[in-house]
Amino acid sequence: MSVLIAPSILSADFAALGDAIGAAERGGADLIHVDVMDGHFVPNITIGPPVVKSIRRVAKVPLDVHLMITDPDKYLDAFADAGAAMLSVHVEVLPHLHRTVHAIKALGVKAGVVLNPSTAVGALEEIAADVDYVLVMSVNPGFGGQTFIPRSESKVRAVRALLDRAGNSAAVEIDGGIGKQNVARVVAAGVRIVVAGSAVFHSPDPERATRELKAAALAGLPATPVPR
Ligand code: DX5
Ligand code: ZN
Numbered sequence: 001m002s003v004l005i006a007p008s009i010l011s012a013d014f015a016a017l018g019d020a021i022g023a024a025e026r027g028g029a030d031l032i033h034v035d036v037m038d039g040h041f042v043p044n045i046t047i048g049p050p051v052v053k054s055i056r057r058v059a060k061v062p063l064d065v066h067l068m069i070t071d072p073d074k075y076l077d078a079f080a081d082a083g084a085a086m087l088s089v090h091v092e093v094l095p096h097l098h099r100t101v102h103a104i105k106a107l108g109v110k111a112g113v114v115l116n117p118s119t120a121v122g123a124l125e126e127i128a129a130d131v132d133y134v135l136v137m138s139v140n141p142g143f144g145g146q147t148f149i150p151r152s153e154s155k156v157r158a159v160r161a162l163l164d165r166a167g168n169s170a171a172v173e174i175d176g177g178i179g180k181q182n183v184a185r186v187v188a189a190g191v192r193i194v195v196a197g198s199a200v201f202h203s204p205d206p207e208r209a210t211r212e213l214k215a216a217a218l219a220g221l222p223a224t225p226v227p228r
Contacts, residue, residue, distance in 0.1 A: 003187055003217040004030035006064050007210055008175070008197035009055070010046065011144040017051075018058040020201060027210025031064040031086070033175070033195045036079070038069035041093060042142035049075070049082040056083030064088075064193070066114065066175065068141045073100055080107040088112030088135045088173075091123045101130050112173065116141065117149050121158040128166035133193065134159050138186075139176030144197040148177030153189050160190035180216040187220030 007029050012020035021032055034052055039045040056063060062085030069075065072089045079087055087109050094100050097113065104111035110132040113124065117137055124134065136159055138152035152174065159172050173193035174186050183194055194217050203209035 003191070003214070003221065004171075004193045005210060005214045005217060006031035006033040006173070006193055006195045007200040007206070008033040008035055008144065008195050009201070010035040011197035011201035012206075013201075014047075017055060020206060021055065021059050023206040024200060024210045025060055027200075027207035028214045029061055029210050031062050031193070032059050033197075034063055034065045034084075035197075036065060036067050036069060037142065040070045041090065042068045044142045049078040052079060052082035052084060062086065064112075064173075064195075066135065066195075069093075073103065076100075076103055076107060076109075080104075080109050084109055086110040086112055086133070088114045088133070090114045090116065090141075092116055092119055097127055098130065101127060105132070114141075114175075115155070115159075117152065121155060121162055124159065124162055128162050129168050131163075131168065131170050133171045133173055134163065135173040135175055135193075135195075136191075137176055138174050138178065141176070145202070146177055148182055152176075153186060156186055156189040156191055178213075180213050183213060183217045184220030187217050188222070 007024040037044045037046040064086040065084040066088050087104050101111045112133040114135040138148050139146035171192040172190050174191045175195035178196045179199035200206050200209045
């Protein structure tokens with residue numbers, strides 16, 4: 001697997017989401033990352049299923065929906081119906097994470113689990129074989145434009161190692177404070193899905209910013225051995 005770029009529309013102009021998504025796609029976006037916040041799990045409120053449904057109509061690439069809500073189980077159906085191709089849930093709010101992960105898969109959607117910066121990698125020990133991807137938060141969730149927490153780099157390595165031990169080739173995704181200045185390092189640590197909000201949509205040219213981020217991300221991949 002190469003590296004997938006998932007621009008987060010949280011930092012886009014919500015009055016012109018179609019244009020923002022189009023620009024990111026022209027720049028090579030592989031996914032569109034959609035941040036759902038409820039004002040309870042995180043101190044911010046964003047969007048729900050109707051907006052995801054509208055975005056689905058205009059987006060050419062799959063939607064990666066990140067649920068930052070206290071009761072994701074209640075809304076899995078609604079987000080799957082709205083067109084999410086990937087749904088990620090926070091381990092911090094789910095006492096029955098195994099049930100939730102399998103409920104997402106049963107909807108025909110890729111199931112991701114998310115770790116906040118202060119959540120130990122060990123929280124994934126018993127679910128590592130079951131997940132389709134793991135999202136490592138490299139900022140405390142709630143807002144775009146925050147500073148990358150440096151410890152996240154070693155956390156990515158630890159998550160990769162845990163997945164490998166479980167025999168699961170699931171991708172590691174990173175979210176928060178990523179830009180072309182640090183993306184190669186996290187890719188070298190094992191990230192294969194890169195979320196970026198402000199680095200793309202607060203730039204004067206989101207298409208170009210996406211293209212440059214992708215090029216910088218690919219530079220972090222290990223060199224492919226030359227066949228002899
Ligand atoms: C934050 C969200 C992120 C956010 C990232 O809680 O989960 O997806 O959009 O924004 P940047 O890339 O600006 O840190
Ligand atoms: Zn996110």
